Amino acid sequence: MSSEAVASTRPAIDMARVKAWLPKYGVYAAILLLVLYNIFFTPNFLTWSNLRIQLIQVAPIVIVALGMALVIGTEGIDLSVGSVMALAAALIPLYLGYGVIAAILVSLIAGLVVGLVNGTLVARIGLQPIVATLALFVGGRGLALVISDGQLKPIRNEDFIYLGSGDLFGLPVLVWIAAVLVLIVAFIVRSTVFGRRLLAIGGNRKSAELAGLPVKRVLITVYVVCSVLASIAGILAVARIQSSDASAVGLLIELSAITAVVVGGTPLTGGKVRVLGTVAGALLMQLVVATMIKHNLQPSTTEMVQAVIILIAVYVARERKTR
Amino acid sequence: VTQTVQPEAPQAIVAADIQKAERADRIVGIVQRQGALAVLVVVVLIASVTWENFRSFDNAATILVAAAPPMLIALGMTFVIITGGIDLSVGSLYVLGGVVAAYASQWGLIAAFVAPLLVCGAIGVLNGVLIAYTRMAPFIVTLAALLGARGLMRAISSEGSNTYLVENDAFRSFGTGRFLGVGYQVWLVAVLVVIGMVVLARTRFGRAVYAVGGSEDAASLMGVAVRRTKIWVYVLSGLLAGLAGAINAAKLGSGVTVLGTGMELDAIAAVVIGGTLLTGGAGTIAGTIAGVLLLGVIQNMINQVGNVQSSYQQVISGAFLAVVVVAQTYLNKFRRVT
DSSP states (O other): HHHHHHHHHHHHHHHHHHHHHHHHHHHHHHHHHHHHHHHSSSSTTTTTHHHHHHHHHHHHHHHHHHHHHHHHHTTOOOOHHOOOOOHHHHHHHHOOOOOOOHHHHHHHHHHHHHHHHHHHIISSOOHHHHHHHHHHHHHHHHHHHTTTTTEEEEEOOOHHHHHHHHHEEEHHHHHHHHHHHHHHHHHHHSSSHHHHHHHHHOOOOHHHHTTTOOOHHHHHHHHHHHHHHHOOOOOHHHHHHTEEOTTTTTTHHHHHHHHHHHHTTOOOOOOOOHHHHHHHHHHHHHHHHHHHHHHTOOOHHHHHHHHHHHHHHHHHHHHHHHO | HHHHHHHHHHHHHHHHHHHHHHHHHHHHHHHHHHHHHHHHHHHHHHHHHHTTTTTTTHHHHHHHHHHHHHHHHHHHHHHHHHOHHHHHHHHHHHHHHHHHHHGGGGGGGHHHHHHHHHHHHHHHHHHHHHHHHHOOOOOHHHHHHHHHHHHHHHHHTTTTTTBBBBHHHHHHHHHOOOEEEHHHHHHHHHHHHHHHHHHHHHHHHHHHHHHHOOHHHHHHHOOOOOOHHHHHHHHHHHHHHHHHHHHHHHHHHHOOOOOOTTTTHHHHHHHHHHOTTTTOOOOEEEEEHHHHHHHHHHHHHHHOSSSSHHHHHHHHHHHHHHHHHHHHHHHHHHHOOE
């Protein structure tokens, strides 16, 4: 009789374990599976040039997704990241005449200002993050188009282009920058007071307030960090394609970034940020697209598959939510 | 001694205070509900005085025709937002509806309307079921639907390169014809909006929509079918987005595959400007009408100026949205305090 009981409970235990395991490590397992599949079935997958292209393509998404992960960790969302990229891109050709550093600084300041506006609207005025950032999503790209006269402007400054197309120790500069930013953000989340406060606010804003945390200041800082990261991505995008096109840079990137964060196992309910998971999420989506393109599947199929992956990832993560 | 002296005076003061607060509360409520309408009236007056072309009947008809598809989408979005949800898939469904309508027009007028409604309604059902039964965030479910619907649209249009022309004359003339000087589509939308207002304000379903948005737990304790209500609002939103696409296809004479990016956010903006709270439980269709028309009039004004880039429209819309929601929040706080 006891053996029967054991036999009947066993699958249940396994299911529970799978449920606990999936949201944590599912992304990595999926990446592993896809890489193995590609190694065996995709010609020229394991070539240096291919891996390089994949990394270059995924770098801007990773950078934007890092900021998005922090915002989502506070139970927020930032829809304005694509517009911030466009704004940064539009400013680059205007100020490149004063030098590379000046142009980059101006673009970063633009990101900082947008972040301050978003953060103030969310933290001080108390708007829902989705509405607060919607205003700059709509207005930001318009402003970028006004600044750039709606024209595509080629960039010929060698130093600036180096950021997007140059190499350092055999890897593209772009990828190095993204990697360093990942490490910095991971460090901030794990080992700084700011990171702890961020998670506490996302977990339960009321009790964070009651515990005396500077909730408003932390929230504003988070939105500023997110926007500045987005403007870095915008600068790098311009440096990579060697032209500034405010109507195209960062279009729909908010969706890719949110997808990467969600697939990476960061819950939309806040209180938790998976930095490495976010990177893995971005890589997974990139690999899915690349694999499907390599096998001559149409972009339409790719989009539908992406939709299914998002749903699965969120559904799996939902199981663990006890609140 | 002190006890006998004090009671009278404070009570009188409190009564006066309550009266004053009630009056202020009523004014704030009116501003919150009719603010968009007031701004719309002011903007229209200014534009009419400034531009001779603006105050013509033809221009008014043009504004209404251009506002017809966004109005339908915003109508569905109003229902969704009042339940406390959000539907990001409507922009994709709008394009998908247009492409399906143009493709189906080869089988006749009825097919051109029914096919997009079926396809987009089905995606609405999917949204609603996932949101109601799995408790996944509406934001994410409809985001996935945005991607999926766009993929579907590209799949049936040879990766977006194939623009189906409207082959049916009756469908085409629906898009271009006029009744009393105003396009057919405007009349259709007007009828649907009125039906929507009646449904929301006067039916059990309408009350359930408000109840679910106010408090899901309370609604379900009161015996409201929370899940069914949720599913229906997303179906409604999908159907209206598909219909909006069909109307647009009839107007353009083809199923254009590159439109509709950001349409969902325009709709949300219009709904929010119209005074519907994103937190759910409150809002009116009248406000949404004012919000949609306001955005349409701004666009039209920018066209009147002529030499101004159309990108200014985005800047102005964004600024409007920010000002309106900030004002709303302050009004709300004020109401709660008083």
